[in-house]
Amino acid sequence: MxxxxxxxxxxxxxxxxxxxxxxxxxxxxxxLREEFDIDSMDFLTLVAALSKETGAEMPESDYGQMGxxxxxxxxxxx
Amino acid sequence: xxxFRMPSLGSDMExxxxxxxxxxxxxxxxxxxxxxxxxxxxxxxxxxxxxDGVVEELQAVPGTTVPVGTPLAVIRGExxxxxxxxxxxxxxxxxxxxxAPSEARPAASAEIRPPDPQSLVTATRIRIxxxxxxxxxxxxxxxxxxxxxxxxxxxxxxxxxxxxxxAPAPDGMSGMRAAIAAAMVRSKxxxxxxxxxxxxxxxxxxxxxxxxxxxxxxxxxLLLAALFVKAVALAVGxxxxxxxxFDDGAFTPAPSVHAGMAINLRGGGLVAPAIHDAQGLSLDxxxxxxRDLVTRVRAGRFRQRELSDPTITISSLGERGVDLLAxxxxxxxxxxxxxxxxxxxxxxxxxxxxAARTVTLTxxxxxxxxxxxxxxxxxxxxxxxxxxxxxx
Numbered sequence: 001m002x003x004x005x006x007x008x009x010x011x012x013x014x015x016x017x018x019x020x021x022x023x024x025x026x027x028x029x030x031x032l033r034e035e036f037d038i039d040s041m042d043f044l045t046l047v048a049a050l051s052k053e054t055g056a057e058m059p060e061s062d063y064g065q066m067g068x069x070x071x072x073x074x075x076x077x078x
Numbered sequence: 079x080x081x082f083r084m085p086s087l088g089s090d091m092e093x094x095x096x097x098x099x100x101x102x103x104x105x106x107x108x109x110x111x112x113x114x115x116x117x118x119x120x121x122x123x124x125x126x127x128x129x130d131g132v133v134e135e136l137q138a139v140p141g142t143t144v145p146v147g148t149p150l151a152v153i154r155g156e157x158x159x160x161x162x163x164x165x166x167x168x169x170x171x172x173x174x175x176x177x178a179p180s181e182a183r184p185a186a187s188a189e190i191r192p193p194d195p196q197s198l199v200t201a202t203r204i205r206i207x208x209x210x211x212x213x214x215x216x217x218x219x220x221x222x223x224x225x226x227x228x229x230x231x232x233x234x235x236x237x238x239x240x241x242x243x244x245a246p247a248p249d250g251m252s253g254m255r256a257a258i259a260a261a262m263v264r265s266k267x268x269x270x271x272x273x274x275x276x277x278x279x280x281x282x283x284x285x286x287x288x289x290x291x292x293x294x295x296x297x298x299x300l301l302l303a304a305l306f307v308k309a310v311a312l313a314v315g316x317x318x319x320x321x322x323x324f325d326d327g328a329f330t331p332a333p334s335v336h337a338g339m340a341i342n343l344r345g346g347g348l349v350a351p352a353i354h355d356a357q358g359l360s361l362d363x364x365x366x367x368x369r370d371l372v373t374r375v376r377a378g379r380f381r382q383r384e385l386s387d388p389t390i391t392i393s394s395l396g397e398r399g400v401d402l403l404a405x406x407x408x409x410x411x412x413x414x415x416x417x418x419x420x421x422x423x424x425x426x427x428x429x430x431x432x433a434a435r436t437v438t439l440t441x442x443x444x445x446x447x448x449x450x451x452x453x454x455x456x457x458x459x460x461x462x463x464x465x466x467x468x469x470x
Binding site: 017018019020037039040041042044045047048051052057058059060061 | 288291292295296297299301302303342344345368369372373376
């Protein structure tokens with residue numbers, strides 16, 4: 001998948017979880033959970049959705065590489 | 079013959095609005111079936127029926143706001159002959175109040191009238207789209223006072239948006255805010271709280287979660303919070319004075335643990351629906367229940383029983399950086415457990431200061447029912463269970 005396809009998926013899934021915060025409103029290098037005000041359950045929901053759509057396994061031990069919007073896209077791009 | 083009435087979904091609820099019927103006359107229903115959706119200050123709630131039978135008559139019209147206790151439907155018990163229904167809700171048809179034709183004027187808050195189970199004279203029926211209803215509710219605008227510009231004079235989203243006050247009215251609390259305010263004021267007025275805190279090493283619990291999740295897909299993973307819920311539910315078994323209700327001057331312990339899980343809502347407010355019989359659930363089942371509740375709360379749909387029957391509440395502000403939270407008890411419950419942020423902190427192990435992952439748990443409890451000594455034992459028991467996560 002291209003980065004823009006991944007970004008479209010990430011934007012859509014984040015919107016599902018945090019409809020009140022737009023991608024344009026956040027610091028893309030800032031802490032993902034803080035920028036979108038999501039808790040660990042929301043983050044798990046996000047990871048489950050991304051994993052399903054992209055086929056990436058996204059193990060818990062890799063969560064540290066998914067800390068911001070840009071980091072998450074880098075990670076998914078592999 | 080049973081009369082299905084507007085239920086009370088908590089001590090702070092005085093009235094509710096019937097949003098839709100999920101059954102029609104002639105339908106067979108079983109105890110526990112969800113037969114209606116009502117809108118309260120806490121959002122849309124699915125309502126269960128409490129007996130087996132056949133729906134004889136639906137007495138209330140969707141859109142009607144009625145006090146708690148008002149008959150909504152007649153359920154004929156199995157084997158009973160058809161009979162004339164209780165002449166109760168006939169006023170429902172009368173009260174089709176047309177929206178005020180004058181200028182759209184925002185009301186300070188939703189109208190709530192004192193409960194009067196004998197009559198339905200306060201019923202109002204408003205034609206309003208679900209989205210408009212939700213926005214009006216959120217803004218504390220009385221939809222009955224709005225002029226509708228939609229089909230057949232129905233109130234649509236734009237009408238509510240137009241009516242949005244430029245500046246908040248002095249007492250313009252939203253329904254959710256007002257519901258929380260009512261419950262918390264009652265709690266602080268009536269319940270003599272005492273507070274205890276206890277810091278626990280959660281290294282073993284986190285390792286346990288990491289091991290369990292190692293080979294699992296995201297959809298099956300555990301969160302530490304599931305261990306917190308289970309530990310509390312198990313510990314209550316030995317300390318029943320923290321699980322139940324204080325009503326009419328007396329405490330009644332609950333036979334099972336319905337763990338209320340505080341869930342914050344985006345845009346403000348929170349609800350604490352229950353994970354039922356949590357003491358008997360596996361960790362995976364607790365986790366599944368938590369996921370399900372969060373998903374439905376976010377979508378604004380949860381069930382009557384889940385909101386009205388938690389026997390103890392668990393609140394976690396995990397990851398928000400707070401060290402501890404001293405919760406306010408939700409009456410008529412008698413205890414609330416708070417979990418602070420799990421973090422690495424200095425800790426003494428085998429005589430040495432080490433960096434350890436810890437969490438501070440707090441107990442707020444009702445001093446009419448229990449004392450600090452028992453509270454301390456209760457907290458310690460939860461802490462010990464978290465040290466041995468394989469026992470959960």
